[in-house]
Amino acid sequence: MQFQNSYASALEGCYVPWQGAEVPAPEILRLNEALAEELSLDVALLHAQGAPMLCGAHTPADSRPLAMAYAGHQFGNFSPQLGDGRALLLGELMDRDGQLRDLHLKGSGATPFSRGGDGKAALGPVLREYLIGEAMHALGVPTTRALAAVATGEQVARDTLLPGAVLARIASSHIRVGTFQFLAARQDTDGLRRLADYTVARHFADLADSSDRYLGFLKRVIERQALLVAHWMRLGFVHGVMNTDNTTISGETIDYGPCAFLDAYDERTVFSSIDHGGRYAYGNQPAVAQWNLARLAEALLPLIDAEDIDAAVERATEALKAFPGVYQAYWLDAMRSKLGLHSARDGDLALINELLVCMGEAGADFTLTFRRAADIVRQQPDGFTALFKEQAAVLAWVDRYQERLAKEPVDMQARATGMDRVNPLYIPRNHKVEEALEQAHTGDLTAFDRLLAAVTNPYEERADLSGYELGAPPGAAQYRTFCGT
Numbered sequence: 001m002q003f004q005n006s007y008a009s010a011l012e013g014c015y016v017p018w019q020g021a022e023v024p025a026p027e028i029l030r031l032n033e034a035l036a037e038e039l040s041l042d043v044a045l046l047h048a049q050g051a052p053m054l055c056g057a058h059t060p061a062d063s064r065p066l067a068m069a070y071a072g073h074q075f076g077n078f079s080p081q082l083g084d085g086r087a088l089l090l091g092e093l094m095d096r097d098g099q100l101r102d103l104h105l106k107g108s109g110a111t112p113f114s115r116g117g118d119g120k121a122a123l124g125p126v127l128r129e130y131l132i133g134e135a136m137h138a139l140g141v142p143t144t145r146a147l148a149a150v151a152t153g154e155q156v157a158r159d160t161l162l163p164g165a166v167l168a169r170i171a172s173s174h175i176r177v178g179t180f181q182f183l184a185a186r187q188d189t190d191g192l193r194r195l196a197d198y199t200v201a202r203h204f205a206d207l208a209d210s211s212d213r214y215l216g217f218l219k220r221v222i223e224r225q226a227l228l229v230a231h232w233m234r235l236g237f238v239h240g241v242m243n244t245d246n247t248t249i250s251g252e253t254i255d256y257g258p259c260a261f262l263d264a265y266d267e268r269t270v271f272s273s274i275d276h277g278g279r280y281a282y283g284n285q286p287a288v289a290q291w292n293l294a295r296l297a298e299a300l301l302p303l304i305d306a307e308d309i310d311a312a313v314e315r316a317t318e319a320l321k322a323f324p325g326v327y328q329a330y331w332l333d334a335m336r337s338k339l340g341l342h343s344a345r346d347g348d349l350a351l352i353n354e355l356l357v358c359m360g361e362a363g364a365d366f367t368l369t370f371r372r373a374a375d376i377v378r379q380q381p382d383g384f385t386a387l388f389k390e391q392a393a394v395l396a397w398v399d400r401y402q403e404r405l406a407k408e409p410v411d412m413q414a415r416a417t418g419m420d421r422v423n424p425l426y427i428p429r430n431h432k433v434e435e436a437l438e439q440a441h442t443g444d445l446t447a448f449d450r451l452l453a454a455v456t457n458p459y460e461e462r463a464d465l466s467g468y469e470l471g472a473p474p475g476a477a478q479y480r481t482f483c484g485t
């Protein structure tokens with residue numbers, strides 16, 4: 001591997017040099033060969049010899065592994081020092097498009113940031129992140145990617161003893177809102193400027209020469225986060241732990257701990273067992289993203305205007321105020337495509353909201369409702385309306401929708417096919433994910449592989465995947481997820 005170590009070179013003070021723990025029997029369980037090829041890695045060599053490196057037990061000669069420091073607001077409470085408590089950045093690799101991508105290991109052993117944790121990861125959560133991250137990628141959502149899941153041959157102690165594993169993941173960087181907060185909390189303005197300049201050079205290079213680059217940088221991050229959350233909302237995705245240390249500057253989804261997808265549509269849905277107040281509920285995600293961006297803006301104030309803090313506050317506030325409008329525009333765009341609307345017309349927002357109200361009242365499945373909306377276009381609406389317990393309201397909505405469709409001269413077949421390309425049939429259904437992970441803990445990855453195959457090709461209906469499109473069976477207990485991974 002040809003590592004660059006630009007983070008290590010440029011950002012001393014933002015990390016601790018560190019090594020992964022030794023493990024008894026490293027073994028690659030799954031390697032993402034397509035991604036390895038994107039990174040110009042030798043797939044055969046990785047299979048043959050890569051396991052010790054991909055779990056952190058062996059450090060390649062040109063890597064300067066490190067644990068990143070960051071702070072963060074967790075459920076609204078600020079911790080000035082969190083950091084990689086069970087992860088390591090091995091360095092950056094240049095991909096085939098000339099972009100630097102981080103290779104980062106999760107579960108590679110305790111670090112100075114472990115705060116009493118064991119620094120390890122269990123196989124289940126590693127495979128969960130692999131599966132859901134790759135699903136998100138296939139669904140067109142910016143995300144960290146899984147390069148490999150590596151078994152360590154060790155048992156890790158959770159509620160019971162579980163097989164240990166490491167996730168090797170790829171991201172366009174692991175710089176977070178919390179990385180900026182870490183330096184801001186120490187009032188290290190020089191460090192902050194170095195971090196901002198590094199981040200601008202890496203993610204927003206066209207801003208590097210701008211005299212107003214720090215405000216420009218904030219605006220770009222606002223833009224990317226608005227787009228990201230619009231993607232989550234269009235798919236019924238609940239991240240579950242939108243702390244500022246899990247909010248990337250790149251606008252990629254990171255840390256698939258307690259996340260899950262909606263079955264029945266309900267804005268208030270929370271899956272995480274520790275989110276008692278519903279702070280990170282599905283419908284709160286846009287507002288939380290804006291709150292997290294305000295924390296980034298605060299950290300950047302000394303860079304935006306070092307002499308006049310009031311002026312800095314005013315300019316940053318102005319930038320933040322744009323978020324709801326930017327988000328709404330992305331969301332509306334996405335929802336129009338889900339309904340096959342090719343132009344923007346007055347009344348579209350109301351039409352979409354009316355559908356959401358019907359879905360909420362009927363407890364209709366989020367994913368299937370949109371997937372089957374194409375059947376209305378195909379003049380066979382029964383599969384769609386069958387998703388609603390109470391028919392009268394939805395039948396009235398179908399009439400309004402058909403009137404709206406009639407205003408656009410779009411070929412029926414082309415419209416329906418276009419809708420099938422943005423409305424997935426296969427998402428990582430919660431009960432399917434659990435089934436796959438439970439089986440994996442017994443050493444059998446058959447269900448995992450099948451589900452991965454389904455969700456990484458989410459739009460195309462396949463006969464051999466019958467049942468994979470369905471939500472939890474009737475009577476299933478409410479789904480709960482856990483952070484303790």
Ligand code: AMP
Nearest residue numbers: 082083084085086114117118119120255
């Ligand atoms: P997360 O909720 O996974 O984003 O993690 C929040 C913080 O807890 C980060 O600083 C992690 O590195 C740390 N952490 C999570 N699990 C462990 C663990 N098993 N050992 C040490 N640190 C951990």
Ligand code: MG
Nearest residue numbers: 245246254255
């Ligand atoms: Mg995290």
